[in-house]
Amino acid sequence: MQTFSVTSGPVVADYVTSDREEELLRVLDAIGARDVVIGPEGNRVEITFVLDAENSNAAATTADTTLTTFAGGFWPAVVVASRID
Numbered sequence: 001m002q003t004f005s006v007t008s009g010p011v012v013a014d015y016v017t018s019d020r021e022e023e024l025l026r027v028l029d030a031i032g033a034r035d036v037v038i039g040p041e042g043n044r045v046e047i048t049f050v051l052d053a054e055n056s057n058a059a060a061t062t063a064d065t066t067l068t069t070f071a072g073g074f075w076p077a078v079v080v081a082s083r084i085d
Contacts, residue, residue: 001052004059004081006033008067009046011077016045027070031062056081 016024016038024047028036033049047067053059059081067075 001054003084004051004053004056005048005084006051006059006063006079006081007046007048008063008075008077008079009048010041010044011046011075013040013043013045015071015076016047024070027066031066033063050084051081053081056083 021038024038025036028047028049031051033051036047036049039046039048049063051059051063053062060079063081064075064079067077067079
């Protein structure tokens with residue numbers, strides 16, 4: 001198991017409105033994400049969190065699948081996973 005910094009974004013802020021942020025945090029917690037940061041970039045947000053996975057592809061796939069499910073079937077941003085040493 002390795003630790004990765006996973007970043008998804010920026011995405012249009014509509015995907016993470018204040019009333020859905022709590023739900024998003026619950027969803028990320030369910031996959032074992034920690035140190036979640038949801039940072040605004042004007043009308044866009046970027047989500048960064050730490051996740052344990054077998055490799056970077058597994059981390060990115062887990063995050064992308066989870067965020068897609070959260071967003072109702074479509075997550076418009078590329079998910080990138082970088083290993084943390």
